[in-house]
Amino acid sequence: MAKQVIESGDILHATNERVKELEIVIKGSFVATSGNVSIKLPYGSIIGLFESPGEKYRFDYEASEDSMVASYSYHSEENLRALLKANPQITPLITTAVVPLVQTLFEKTAQLIEACRDLADMLGIEDKTRIDLQIWRSEYFRSISRMLPSKDIAFCSGTILYAYEYMQRLALALEQLIDKKSDYQMKLSLKEEEEAQADTLDEGAAGDEDPAEEEAGSEEDGEDNPKAASKSAKTEMSDALKMILDYSETNEGDKETFTELIEAYTALKDKSSTEDDVRRMRKRISEMFYDIYERAFLRSVVDRDIPLVLKMFFYYGFIDERLAGSKNTQALVELMRSYKPDPNGNVVSIYEWLKLIYDGKVEPSKNEFDMEYPKYLKQRYDDGEIKLEEMKRLEHDRKGKVSFEIHNFMRLGSRITYGRVTTFVPVFTEESTVRPPQMCVTRHEAVHETLDKIRETDFSCFTRQIVYSNVDIGITREFLDIEILPYVILMPNGGSRSALWQEISGPYRNTPGRMMMPAFLDKDVEPYVMRLAGEFRWEMCRREQGVHWNDVTTPSLTSLFCDYLQFYRKNHDLSPDIREKIKAQLQSARNSSKAVFVSDYINYIAYESHGSLRLNKASREIIFRFCPFTSEIRQKLATSSPAYQKLLERYDIKLSQKKRLMEIVYTKVEKAGASIPEEIKAQRAFLDK
Numbered sequence: 001m002a003k004q005v006i007e008s009g010d011i012l013h014a015t016n017e018r019v020k021e022l023e024i025v026i027k028g029s030f031v032a033t034s035g036n037v038s039i040k041l042p043y044g045s046i047i048g049l050f051e052s053p054g055e056k057y058r059f060d061y062e063a064s065e066d067s068m069v070a071s072y073s074y075h076s077e078e079n080l081r082a083l084l085k086a087n088p089q090i091t092p093l094i095t096t097a098v099v100p101l102v103q104t105l106f107e108k109t110a111q112l113i114e115a116c117r118d119l120a121d122m123l124g125i126e127d128k129t130r131i132d133l134q135i136w137r138s139e140y141f142r143s144i145s146r147m148l149p150s151k152d153i154a155f156c157s158g159t160i161l162y163a164y165e166y167m168q169r170l171a172l173a174l175e176q177l178i179d180k181k182s183d184y185q186m187k188l189s190l191k192e193e194e195e196a197q198a199d200t201l202d203e204g205a206a207g208d209e210d211p212a213e214e215e216a217g218s219e220e221d222g223e224d225n226p227k228a229a230s231k232s233a234k235t236e237m238s239d240a241l242k243m244i245l246d247y248s249e250t251n252e253g254d255k256e257t258f259t260e261l262i263e264a265y266t267a268l269k270d271k272s273s274t275e276d277d278v279r280r281m282r283k284r285i286s287e288m289f290y291d292i293y294e295r296a297f298l299r300s301v302v303d304r305d306i307p308l309v310l311k312m313f314f315y316y317g318f319i320d321e322r323l324a325g326s327k328n329t330q331a332l333v334e335l336m337r338s339y340k341p342d343p344n345g346n347v348v349s350i351y352e353w354l355k356l357i358y359d360g361k362v363e364p365s366k367n368e369f370d371m372e373y374p375k376y377l378k379q380r381y382d383d384g385e386i387k388l389e390e391m392k393r394l395e396h397d398r399k400g401k402v403s404f405e406i407h408n409f410m411r412l413g414s415r416i417t418y419g420r421v422t423t424f425v426p427v428f429t430e431e432s433t434v435r436p437p438q439m440c441v442t443r444h445e446a447v448h449e450t451l452d453k454i455r456e457t458d459f460s461c462f463t464r465q466i467v468y469s470n471v472d473i474g475i476t477r478e479f480l481d482i483e484i485l486p487y488v489i490l491m492p493n494g495g496s497r498s499a500l501w502q503e504i505s506g507p508y509r510n511t512p513g514r515m516m517m518p519a520f521l522d523k524d525v526e527p528y529v530m531r532l533a534g535e536f537r538w539e540m541c542r543r544e545q546g547v548h549w550n551d552v553t554t555p556s557l558t559s560l561f562c563d564y565l566q567f568y569r570k571n572h573d574l575s576p577d578i579r580e581k582i583k584a585q586l587q588s589a590r591n592s593s594k595a596v597f598v599s600d601y602i603n604y605i606a607y608e609s610h611g612s613l614r615l616n617k618a619s620r621e622i623i624f625r626f627c628p629f630t631s632e633i634r635q636k637l638a639t640s641s642p643a644y645q646k647l648l649e650r651y652d653i654k655l656s657q658k659k660r661l662m663e664i665v666y667t668k669v670e671k672a673g674a675s676i677p678e679e680i681k682a683q684r685a686f687l688d689k
Helices: 077-086 088-123 135-145 153-199 201-205 211-219 226-238 240-247 252-267 276-300 308-316 326-337 350-358 373-382 388-394 398-418 444-455 525-548 557-566 576-588 593-606 617-626 631-640 642-671 678-687
Strands: 002-006 011-013 021-027 030-034 037-041 060-063 067-073 347-349 463-470 475-483 487-495 499-502 514-521
Touching: 021 077, 021 088, 030 153, 037 088, 067 077, 077 088, 077 153, 088 135, 088 153, 135 153, 153 252, 153 276, 240 252, 240 276, 240 308, 252 276, 276 308, 276 398, 308 326, 308 350, 308 487, 308 514, 347 350, 347 444, 350 398, 350 487, 373 388, 373 398, 398 487, 398 499, 398 514, 444 525, 463 678, 475 642, 475 678, 499 525, 514 525, 525 557, 525 593, 557 593, 557 617, 576 593, 593 617, 617 642, 631 642, 642 678
Parallel strands: 347 487, 487 514
Antiparallel strands: 002 067, 011 060, 021 067, 030 037, 030 060, 463 475, 499 514
């Protein structure tokens, strides 16, 4: 058994994952969602009773509040029996939660059967769906509910197992009905669109081309002619979806299905609708999108002349001109033509990132279960999914690594940065950006400008300590601070969130972190990058401190900040008004110490560094202790801000001690008659910051 904490709004399982676990909800609650069907899973529920082991999840499971689950392996019904046998004392609680779920699942299934019949009537076809709901079983569980709660463990265990059998049947029917309703709705949308086009055919046929423009184009063809180039791009964009599907060498059946999905989605008036058919449509588009992306990417790595349409697809998720809008399409064309990679190599598009993985320059990122690629392969081997020879082959397989990154980091990263999980779709639409693309595109220059601003304020933000030794010149062990800037990876979508994915790569602490941002932002770059820096500060400290990250006997940024938030009510240095503000801050952050720190860190960088006090005394003292300002800012605050006087005095004493030790190192090297190593010179320069 393993326990896992899930924050409110986080996804425990998504529909593209394989079912391997049963989870008992031991705190909080969840909601299972498929299309527009939502089922509440309260405290005591078992997540996985609707699912078939080894198959993909039928539902997305999202925490409705801060929750905790206890996980158990799930390969067959025997695992459920073992779970109940190992936890007899909680079977009454589980029964009380499970029995109402049976009735809910029954009602949802019955409603979908009626909905499919109504849609079939509107299409003028016969709905041949024949599902035996075994109503008598539903009535049985309705009777059982009157007998609850019960303390009879044998009765409760039997009821749970019988409910499991019935729910498996209902969930399979529900899945089929959701698909059928989505298909009916799609056909209905296409039918209505065809009827509307037929009514306006005569109007649309006239005057599409300007004769004078056509004549001018025929006289001045060529790439140097802007009009000709624009016309060529317009023609190319009008056939974008077909070009992308052809380039990816998608089979004809999937081509037809994906084209129908995009046609139906384009025709929707409300693309952010949470209706069953629309949610199902978005889900199916997402599932197919990443498979198409993977196939197209693997072809592109050996293509010296990648078409412009494909570049827009790789970098921005563009797939159809009508879906993106003509103005946005032209803006994306211009952005793609003028695109230049980051010369520093830190801010990269998702396509460039996948290329780095394919070329073996970086390893794949962790998946959502915090597993590196080798560990993921080992898990598959342990579960019997692959053999030892296959595991060893995949460890060095470039295509396998790219596929792992696309279906884990890219898929989840795109949803996270989009900001609205329930309405996410990976293709570029008119709704993807709140401003014209050329105004909100994330440029590497702007990201570096903010990173530089942070480093000019919090000079040690991205530094790590390494051990340096050079016995030949008398240095046996010296701790040096080196700066390692993170990767900022731009996801091919518009969005409202940035996130730190991992603070280091693999087991080594001297590797770059990995951050994600959307390719198009709804606000300016600065607050996003500042938030990333705050998250990095917190997570890097947790990494360095290990199991002692919140142990106040081992002073660190995280341990002291957690202690401050835990005991702020007893802190007599804080006034009653300040305590109330901290209480409100914690409530707003859902009691997350990390979220409170990140908020304070942003204020620390943006305001406190300029002498505008925004933090309380306790928070300021902790953050300044571990995230000191540069010498220039410290000198200004020494004369302008009394709140920093004592903090600066203590810092100067510690800094003097470090500089004195560095001078001893210099003297030792000079006595040995050797030249000062560049690493030691760099450390002295770091202390002068």
